[in-house]
Amino acid sequence: MNISIQTIPEAQQRKEVSGADWFFDARGDLQVRVSPMSDWRREALLGIHEAVEAIMCKFNRVPQTAVDKFDQDYYLAHADDCDAGDDPEAPYEHEHCLATAIERILCAELRVNWEDYDRELAETYPGPKALKPCQK
Numbered sequence: 369m370n371i372s373i374q375t376i377p378e379a380q381q382r383k384e385v386s387g388a389d390w391f392f393d394a395r396g397d398l399q400v401r402v403s404p405m406s407d408w409r410r411e412a413l414l415g416i417h418e419a420v421e422a423i424m425c426k427f428n429r430v431p432q433t434a435v436d437k438f439d440q441d442y443y444l445a446h447a448d449d450c451d452a453g454d455d456p457e458a459p460y461e462h463e464h465c466l467a468t469a470i471e472r473i474l475c476a477e478l479r480v481n482w483e484d485y486d487r488e489l490a491e492t493y494p495g496p497k498a499l500k501p502c503q504k
């Protein structure tokens with residue numbers, strides 16, 4: 369299996385998603401797409417999060433369709449999607465939480481301030497969440 373993590377303009381993301389995406393293509397290779405951020409390290413953090421989440425969903429047999437459907441329904445019901453994967457109802461909650469743990473370790477090693485990174489995701493990153501800052 370090959371893994372490709374790319375930063376692409378938001379307009380080129382699959383219409384089903386906002387800001388960050390993963391899917392397995394017809395060859396079974398993992399494709400991860402993130403939208404541009406202010407710092408390459410933040411794009412890397414987000415890409416690694418998505419890659420870990422996707423790998424664990426594959427391992428735990430969480431279907432892509434279930435993830436996409438949950439996210440789309442979540443977007444409709446919430447003004448932001450900051451914590452969609454943290455929702456206990458999310459079919460990929462466990463995988464998302466592991467991905468976040470690894471993302472946080474990498475964040476520390478890359479000397480990225482988590483709060484600043486999280487604020488950019490909440491306030492200016494593409495997607496429904498850009499409409500309203502996360503309520504934490």
Ligand SMILES: [Zn+2]
Nearest residue numbers: 421453464467
């Ligand atoms: Zn996630």
